[in-house]
Amino acid sequence: MKYKITFLFLLFLSIICSASEVEDLMQNGNNLYQKNQFEEASKLYERVLNYGYESSELYYNLGNSYFRLGKLGYSILNYEKALKLAPSDEDIIHNLAIANARTIDKIEVLPKLFFIRWFESLVNLFSVNGWLYFLYFLMILLLLTAAAYFVINKIIIQKWAFISGSVILGVFILSLVFFGLRLHQDSQFTNAVIVEQAVTVKASPDVSSNDAFIIHEGLKIQIDDKVSDWYKVRLADGKIGWLRSTEIKII
Known part of the structure; x- marks a missing residue:
């Protein structure tokens, strides 16, 4: 009984300590962001994610940091993750729209009624x-x-x-x-974001297969299938092809 009580106490204590450390990391990250130290701020936000903590605020702040660093793909990725948790948040919607406006590819969405x-x-x-x-x-x-x-x-x-x-x-x-x-x-449905500056979409999951088309950093795509380390992707206009897993990040 003493062992069980001690174990539960240590577990509870570790949870409290982790929560306290997460709060400190978030606060320090926010302070660094206010000082325009975006690289250091993003590292602290990523450490918070490594603890398994998620929130729309965390992803939003991380998206802002990456946007300031010029990492458009990772910025849009984190804005999308924030929007997934808070679909009606106007700040997230606004910043995501600004980031999307800077992407190279302007894909026409298939019309819907x-x-x-x-x-x-x-x-x-x-x-x-x-x-x-x-x-x-x-x-x-x-x-x-x-x-x-x-x-x-x-x-x-x-x-x-x-x-x-x-x-x-x-x-x-x-x-x-x-x-x-x-x-x-x-x-x-699983969506992802291109995180490299430019990627060549293949006609099949093979490096030696024909090139289908080229897309660029920040573009949001839909994942239809996976074969080994290749993803079958679909664009908003209906185009499909294959990309390696290292070229995208899942939202």
């Missing part, structure tokens, strides 16, 4: 965790309205609780659908 774009924007309104928290919130509201309906013996209150509960239930079901679609989207 208006209602499809509108529906996708609703699905991407929150991250997976964001939709989950929203569902928890709606569930609490449903329980409160149900309690008001069954406990309070007043017609006006019961009528209000019934109408409110019906609306909340409808929103809950719709949000559950969006949560499922966002979860499927994140698990089904």
Whole structure:
């Protein structure tokens, strides 16, 4: 029993120490960034990631550091990771747009019908965790309205609780659908960013295969398949080809 208690205590202590060190690294990184020491700041932010800690703020700060260093690919990579955790954050969206404007390749996205774009924007309104928290919130509201309906013996209150509960239930079901679609989207589709200045996309997963086309640093691509250390990639305009794993970073 003493051994178990000691082990749990040491585990708890290590977690506390790690959290404290992560907080110190983040603060020191922010201080270095304010002093325009972007290289040193990025190293501290990367150390935080090595601890297994992730947040939209961390990726956003790291993206800013790489942008200042002129590393466009890594800047966009981290902005995209930040956006994945906080899809509605205006600062992330703004800085990502600025970084994307500096990329060489201007790929025309395949056109989609208006209602499809509108529906996708609703699905991407929150991250997976964001939709989950929203569902928890709606569930609490449903329980409160149900309690008001069954406990309070007043017609006006019961009528209000019934109408409110019906609306909340409808929103809950719709949000559950969006949560499922966002979860499927994140698990089904993998995106990446080109991190080298220029890469030659191959027609097949072989160095000796024909060159398909050339793309440049910062371009966001979709991963369709993997063979050994080669990825089958798809551009927004539908072009496909193969790239080595060293030429891209997964978002």
